[in-house]
Amino acid sequence: MGRLIRSDFHRYATINRLYVAMSAVMVALLYAVLALIEDDALFAAADRYTEVSAAAPSVLLVLLVVALLFTIIFLLYMNTLLIERRARSISVYRLLGMPAGRIGLTLFYESLLLGAQTLVIGFALGLLLSKFLAMMLLRLMALPMTVGLLWQPHAMLELVAVFTVVYAVIGVINGIYVAHIPIGRRYQLPAQGLPTRVTGWRMVWATVGWVLLIGSYLGAYNLVHLAYAVSQSRFGHGYVVLWAVLAVGLVGLYLVFRYSLPTLTSRLVRLPFFRHHAVRLLTLTNLNERLQRNVHSLFLTTLLATGTITVLGSGAIFYQFGQAGVNQSISMDLVASPYGLKTTYHDLNPDWIKQTVVLPTKLAAGRLHTQHGQPGDGDETFYNVIALKDYQRIAKVQKGLAKLTLKPGQAVMAVYGRSLYQHTWLNQRRQWSITLPRTGQKFQLQSVSNQFPLGVDGYFDRALIVTDHDYQALAAPRDPMTGYQLKSGKQVEAFVKKAANASRYDFLSGSSKALTGEKSLQLSQTEHAGSYSRSALRLKGPLLAQMNMLFGLGLFVVILLGLIFMIATASILLMKQLIIAFQERQSRQIIRALGMPTRAMHQIINWQTTLIFGLPLVVGTFNAWLIIHFFSLYLDNPGYSLVVMIVLIYALVYAGFGALTARLVRRS
Amino acid sequence: MRVVDVAHLTKIYGHRLNRVTALNDLSFHIDAGEFVGIMGPSGAGKSTLLNTIATIDTPTSGEVIVAGQSLSQFSESESARYRREQLGFIFQEFNLIPDLTVADNITLPLTFVPPVPDDLDTRLARFAHLLGLESMLTRYPEQLSLGQRQRVAAARAMISNPALILADEPTGSLDSMAATELLQYLTKLNLEEDVTIMMVTHDAFTASFCNRIIFIRDGSYFAEVTRRGPRQQFFDSIIDMEATINGGGKRRGPSDTF
Ligand SMILES: Nc1ncnc2c1ncn2[C@@H]1O[C@H](COP(=O)(O)OP(=O)(O)OP(=O)(O)O)[C@@H](O)[C@H]1O
Ligand SMILES: [Mg+2]
Numbered sequence: 001m002g003r004l005i006r007s008d009f010h011r012y013a014t015i016n017r018l019y020v021a022m023s024a025v026m027v028a029l030l031y032a033v034l035a036l037i038e039d040d041a042l043f044a045a046a047d048r049y050t051e052v053s054a055a056a057p058s059v060l061l062v063l064l065v066v067a068l069l070f071t072i073i074f075l076l077y078m079n080t081l082l083i084e085r086r087a088r089s090i091s092v093y094r095l096l097g098m099p100a101g102r103i104g105l106t107l108f109y110e111s112l113l114l115g116a117q118t119l120v121i122g123f124a125l126g127l128l129l130s131k132f133l134a135m136m137l138l139r140l141m142a143l144p145m146t147v148g149l150l151w152q153p154h155a156m157l158e159l160v161a162v163f164t165v166v167y168a169v170i171g172v173i174n175g176i177y178v179a180h181i182p183i184g185r186r187y188q189l190p191a192q193g194l195p196t197r198v199t200g201w202r203m204v205w206a207t208v209g210w211v212l213l214i215g216s217y218l219g220a221y222n223l224v225h226l227a228y229a230v231s232q233s234r235f236g237h238g239y240v241v242l243w244a245v246l247a248v249g250l251v252g253l254y255l256v257f258r259y260s261l262p263t264l265t266s267r268l269v270r271l272p273f274f275r276h277h278a279v280r281l282l283t284l285t286n287l288n289e290r291l292q293r294n295v296h297s298l299f300l301t302t303l304l305a306t307g308t309i310t311v312l313g314s315g316a317i318f319y320q321f322g323q324a325g326v327n328q329s330i331s332m333d334l335v336a337s338p339y340g341l342k343t344t345y346h347d348l349n350p351d352w353i354k355q356t357v358v359l360p361t362k363l364a365a366g367r368l369h370t371q372h373g374q375p376g377d378g379d380e381t382f383y384n385v386i387a388l389k390d391y392q393r394i395a396k397v398q399k400g401l402a403k404l405t406l407k408p409g410q411a412v413m414a415v416y417g418r419s420l421y422q423h424t425w426l427n428q429r430r431q432w433s434i435t436l437p438r439t440g441q442k443f444q445l446q447s448v449s450n451q452f453p454l455g456v457d458g459y460f461d462r463a464l465i466v467t468d469h470d471y472q473a474l475a476a477p478r479d480p481m482t483g484y485q486l487k488s489g490k491q492v493e494a495f496v497k498k499a500a501n502a503s504r505y506d507f508l509s510g511s512s513k514a515l516t517g518e519k520s521l522q523l524s525q526t527e528h529a530g531s532y533s534r535s536a537l538r539l540k541g542p543l544l545a546q547m548n549m550l551f552g553l554g555l556f557v558v559i560l561l562g563l564i565f566m567i568a569t570a571s572i573l574l575m576k577q578l579i580i581a582f583q584e585r586q587s588r589q590i591i592r593a594l595g596m597p598t599r600a601m602h603q604i605i606n607w608q609t610t611l612i613f614g615l616p617l618v619v620g621t622f623n624a625w626l627i628i629h630f631f632s633l634y635l636d637n638p639g640y641s642l643v644v645m646i647v648l649i650y651a652l653v654y655a656g657f658g659a660l661t662a663r664l665v666r667r668s
Numbered sequence: 669m670r671v672v673d674v675a676h677l678t679k680i681y682g683h684r685l686n687r688v689t690a691l692n693d694l695s696f697h698i699d700a701g702e703f704v705g706i707m708g709p710s711g712a713g714k715s716t717l718l719n720t721i722a723t724i725d726t727p728t729s730g731e732v733i734v735a736g737q738s739l740s741q742f743s744e745s746e747s748a749r750y751r752r753e754q755l756g757f758i759f760q761e762f763n764l765i766p767d768l769t770v771a772d773n774i775t776l777p778l779t780f781v782p783p784v785p786d787d788l789d790t791r792l793a794r795f796a797h798l799l800g801l802e803s804m805l806t807r808y809p810e811q812l813s814l815g816q817r818q819r820v821a822a823a824r825a826m827i828s829n830p831a832l833i834l835a836d837e838p839t840g841s842l843d844s845m846a847a848t849e850l851l852q853y854l855t856k857l858n859l860e861e862d863v864t865i866m867m868v869t870h871d872a873f874t875a876s877f878c879n880r881i882i883f884i885r886d887g888s889y890f891a892e893v894t895r896r897g898p899r900q901q902f903f904d905s906i907i908d909m910e911a912t913i914n915g916g917g918k919r920r921g922p923s924d925t926f
Contacts, residue, residue, distance in 0.1 A: 275772060276788065278779040285767040590763040593724050594824075595752025596780045597745050 012086070014664065015578060019078060020117050022571040026071045027122025029564055031159055032130040033064045035150035042134065042147060056141075056553055063557045067564050072166055074568045078575060079170050083107075083177055085579050091181045104175030111174060115167030123156055133560070140319075140552035142545065198263055206263040209255025216249030220626040224633055253619070257299045262291040279600050282591070283607040290580070290612060297576055298615065301569050305620025305654075306627075308565035312650055313628040313643045315558025321638040322551030324400075328416075328636075330455040330540040331398045332357065332483035334499070337458070337506050339525060340536030341482055344499055348484075352492050355485035359394055359454050361386050362476040363521050364436045365514060366464065368413075368445075371431075380515040382508060382532055383413075383436075383464040384479060386453060387471035394453040401451050406467050411443035414452045414463035416636070434464065437517030439475060450636045454483045460508050460532040477521050493541075500542045507531040559646075566650060570657035573613055574664075581605075581665040605665050613658035617651060670733075671832060671864045672698040672721060677730035679716050679887070690716040692887035693730070698866065703858045705878035706868045707906070709914060713887040714868040715760060718834045721866070722757055723747035734832065752777055756825030760836035760868075762817045764809040764824075771796075771805040774823045795823040798853060814841035822850060826857065833857070835867040839874045851877040872910060876903040885913055 036042070037060045093103055130150035138145050219226055219241070227241045265288040274280045290298065332355075336344065361384040368379040388406050395401040404412055411434060432445040443466060452463050458481045466474075486492050506523055510530040513519040527533065592601060628643060679691040690713040698704050706714050719725040721732055723739055732739045735754065742750060751757070764773050775792055778785055785791070796802045799819040809817055818841050825833055835854070839847035855877055857863045869875050876899050883890040893909050895902040 275775070276779050276784040277782065278776055281768070281772060281776075281779065282765075289767050586763075587765050587767075590759075590765060591776070591780075592748075593722065593751065593757060593759070593763070594777045594780070595748045595750070595755070596777075597748045599745070600780060 012082075014668070015082065015085075015575070016114065018571075018574065018578070018664075019082060020114060020121065022078070022567060023071075023075060023118040024121040024125055025567055026067075026074065026564060027118055027159065027163070028125035028129050029133075029560065030064065030067055030071060031123055031126030031152075031155060032133045032150070033060055033067065033560065034155040034159065035126070035130045035152040036134055036137065037061055037064065038152050038155050039134070039147075039150055042145075056137075059553060059557060063560060066561065068162070070564055070568065074571070075166060075170065076173075077572065079111075079173065081572075081575050081579060083174050085582070087181055090178055094178075094181060100179040103178045107174040107178060108168070108171035111167050111171035112164075115163055115170075118167075119160060119163055123159075127151065136559075137553070137556045140548075140556050142548035142552060198266055202259050202263055205255055205259040207260075209252055209258070209260040212248050212252030213256050214252075216245050216252050217622075217626065219245040220249065220630065223630050249623070253302070253623075254299055257291065257295050257302070262288060262295075265291060278591070278596060279603050279607065282604050283611065286584075286604075286608050287611050294576060294580075297572060298612070301573055302616040302619050302623075304565055304569040304572075305616040306623040308562050308569065309620050309624035309647055309650060310627045311558050311565065312562040312646045313624055314631050315555045315562070316642040316646045317628055317632055317635060317638060317640075319551040319555040320642045321635040322547040324638040326540060326544045326547050327400065328451065328455060329457045329543065330538045331401075332454065333486040333496075333540050334484040335454050335458050335538045336482050336484075337534070337536045338480060339506055339523075340504055340538075343502070343504055344537060347495055347498065349491070349495075352487050352489070352495070353484050354487050355397070357394060357397060357454070357483040359386065359390055359481045359483070361390075361463075361479050361481065362471070362474055363460070363479045363508070363523070364464075364474065364476045365438060365517050365521065366434045366436045366462075367516075369433045369435070381462060382460045382510075382515075382521070383434075383462050384459050385436075385464045385466060385471060385474055385476065387468045388465060389468050391453055391465045398453065401453060402449065404446075404465060406446060406465070408467050408469055409442070409444055410446045410467070411470075412447050412449055412465040413445055414449045414456075414459075414465070416450060416452075416456050416462075436474070436476075438520070439473075439517075441470065441474065443470070454481050455538070457535060457538045460506075460534055477523065479523065496539050496541045499537055500539045502537070504536040505533045506536050507533050562646075562650065566654060569616065570613075570654055573616070574657055574661045577609060577612060577661045578664055578668065581668045585668065602666060606662050609658050609662040609665065613654065613661070617654060621647065621651075669700045670697050671700045671702075671735055672866070673731075673733040674717075674721070675731045675733070677717070677720065677732060678728050679713070679720060679725065680728045690887055691720070691727070691730075694884065694887060694889055695730075696882055696889060696892075698864060700864055701858070701862050702880060703855065703865045703878045704867070705875040705881040706866060706884065707870070707875055707881055707910065707913075708884040708890065710870075712884050714884065715836055716887075717884070718757075718836050718866065718868060722755055722834055723751060752780055753828065754831050756828065756830035756833040758818075758821050758825045758833070758835040758838045760840070762809075762814075762821045764817055764820055766809055769806050769808060770801060770812070770820050773809065773820055774801075774827055777824065777828050791827055795827055799823050799850070815843065815846045818842055819846070819850065822853075829861075831864065833863055833865045835865065837868055837870065839869065839871065844873070847874060872903055872906045875906050881906055881909070883909055883913055 037057050127149050134147045230241050269284055274284050364383055364385055366383045368376055370377040435442045507527050510532045675695050677691050677694040681688040720727050858865050875881050879895045881893045893905050
């Protein structure tokens with residue numbers, strides 16, 4: 001029996017080694033996270049910062065559980081791939097009279113042996129990874145600390161216990177599988193696919209697939225408006241649309257993979273463009289066969305790729321949102337209203353100030369007119385009105401504040417959370433205007449922005465930028481803001497801390513008379529029912545630290561999850577390609593014997609790999625983009641640069657797996 | 669003119685511990701326009717010989733010269749080109765690509781490297797007609813009987829108009845009617861188009877379509893029989909030689925096979 005194990009090990013050396021390597025990477029990640037959780041010293045040191053870092057271990061624990069479950073599912077799936085491939089030789093052993101129990105036992109030991117290898121390599125890798133991950137976490141959470149390798153025997157023991165069970169279960173599953181392999185007749189390979197004929201029903205399903213998929217894509221792109229329209233009608237709630245679009249999209253995608261793409265490829269195969277070019281022909285027939293025989297693994301990997309890119313991309317967009325949010329809230333280190341200024345002026349040493357910016361504004365109630373029945377129509381609220389020249393002056397120092405040109409009578413509205421005002425083809429922004437009822441002035445809206453000079457926290461609600469002349473003409477109470485850029489230093493930090501703890505607010509009465517302009521506006525320091533408020537003294541430092549903690553931790557979780565998902569996706573594709581390559585070895589030998597140049601054969605392999613890896617990546621990226629686009633709308637477009645970077649890194653690593661696959665297939 | 673010149677060809681498989689000498693100092697030559705049969709017991713090295721001539725296997729020592737070119741001098745791309753352009757190969761186990769239709773299987777070798785010949789479809793039609801494959805061009809190999817698959821393999825070997833056809837048991841899976849048809853067709857190619865043919869066979873009846881039979885045993889040249897008179901007489905001498913090579917096997921009456 002020992003000989004049988006050894007010969008099997010030898011025979012499947014490449015694939016076993018890959019299986020061990022992939023699983024070991026997963027184990028390494030699990031170990032690194034567990035070691036992070038169990039490193040009491042690390043989080044005790046971080047504890048003094050905020051409650052976010054105190055919550056970090058429990059967040060990481062959730063991550064660990066998800067990752068562990070996923071790893072187990074991955075191992076089970078990989079195992080079915082690997083065992084199916086050996087069914088044939090096992091059936092021959094059984095045919096020759098080897099008892100099923102013996103083979104089962106062999107497979108059980110083999111599984112434990114592979115598990116042991118995986119754990120040893122995984123722990124070694126995990127130890128190295130632990131320092132890297134810990135540093136990444138601290139860096140993302142902006143905690144200025146350093147750590148070394150995390151050596152946690154306890155964590156190892158826990159993982160050994162879990163994985164012993166997992167590999168034993170896998171061994172038992174294999175044993176049971178063996179007992180059910182048919183003997184007596186020749187074992188058949190899984191239906192060597194005759195390309196299915198294109199029947200009427202298949203055409204119908206293929207068409208339905210396209211219609212559903214494209215429909216759900218359009219729906220997803222215009223989700224905000226669709227949800228709004230449905231919530232206005234009597235059909236139900238807006239979130240129903242979300243689920244509907246998701247469900248229709250999933251069904252559509254499945255139908256496209258199952259029917260539409262194979263129908264397309266079997267049509268294309270008949271074109272001379274493919275028939276008269278062996279590289280193209282063999283690439284396409286291979287794809288066709290994959291679509292017909294392995295559509296589930298392709299669909300699964302596409303979903304995995306979608307999930308991964310979505311998770312990574314949304315993590316990035318939330319992180320970016322956190323960063324942008326801070327800048328959007330407060331664009332300078334300290335921004336104060338006249339009242340806020342009065343309360344801190346004696347504490348603020350003029351030597352600490354690097355730069356001072358003053359922004360004069362006037363407070364007015366205003367009413368928005370959009371198309372009838374459209375979102376936002378008839379909104380009444382308060383506006384801080386700003387002159388264009390002041391706006392442009394601030395735009396020179398504040399990043400992200402777009403330069404504007406305005407004609408008399410035109411205005412730009414700044415609003416926080418402008419997703420409903422977003423320009424899409426369902427909702428063209430035409431002829432929008434704002435009236436200021438108290439003075440009777442009317443402005444054509446030139447555009448809607450989400451960027452406020454000096455940051456949104458200084459405003460009661462919205463801002464309105466108008467020409468200098470219109471600003472002069474407006475008779476309304478003044479509400480100037482002052483922004484400071486501070487130098488760094490111990491004393492400055494102490495000042496910031498003290499100022500942050502003193503919470504002071506300005507209030508503005510939100511009575512209906514004030515909103516319709518019948519009453520003049522009065523700033524006060526006391527709150528009444530329905531008052532609009534804002535903090536009189538706003539500091540960037542503490543807010544930024546808080547955001548970094550929260551979103552940094554989030555991004556870390558997301559990157560790790562993304563990593564695990566990606567390894568799983570790429571591994572499944574790699575294994576599948578390799579196994580198919582083994583099965584198609586004979587076909588390759590035939591075409592080589594018929595005189596196909598080696599270069600052309602390599603081209604086929606490269607194309608096949610590119611298509612098989614590219615399909616989930618491209619479809620997944622597109623799906624994920626729609627989802628991220630939706631988040632981004634709700635988060636007021638914090639910007640895509642980090643998302644693009646992270647997705648590019650993902651695609652690059654993924655392409656690396658593809659290149660490795662092509663290499664292994666060429667050598668097989 | 670010599671088309672194939674095999675000189676001191678030796679092929680040893682395996683390493684030090686388990687060596688198999690498949691070909692052992694084998695020498696012979698074939699002239700242009702010959703239809704040569706290769707016979708010998710199972711494991712004698714017939715397939716190995718054909719594979720070596722087809723550059724699918726490389727010899728351990730010795731040389732094969734085809735149409736004046738030494739095969740051992742070929743680079744990989746040159747031997748691919750040689751297989752593609754000068755050679756037609758009918759394999760012992762058909763070797764059709766299961767994912768391609770019969771038509772695509774037949775035309776495949778012509779599409780490896782552009783440009784594709786303009787008369788691709790007329791050639792396909794001609795060979796499909798000759799081998800009776802017209803009605804099954806859009807089917808897949810799995811949907812064909814073994815004999816039909818063998819005919820597809822034959823069509824694929826012939827479509828590139830090769831100067832030399834190597835056939836490894838081309839009639840192994842055919843009934844005597846179909847076998848006769850295929851053999852008559854090969855004979856016609858040989859006579860009218862001057863194609864040189866080397867055919868491995870176990871079957872004396874099939875062999876009797878050739879003009880010369882080379883017998884090999886244990887990888888070495890054993891004897892040869894050349895056709896001089898009528899086919900029946902040739903057939904008898906082949907049977908005699910088979911008996912000799914097997915150390916006195918049972919002689920089958922020609923009437924069974926005809
Ligand atoms: N790839 C290989 N590795 C090792 N030995 C081989 C290999 N291919 C063939 N042989 C051995 O070389 C010898 C000749 O084999 P070959 O296939 O040429 O015989 P053959 O004459 O074609 O037999 P048959 O009539 O049964 O087809 C045999 O002993 C065989 O076992
Ligand atoms: Mg043979």
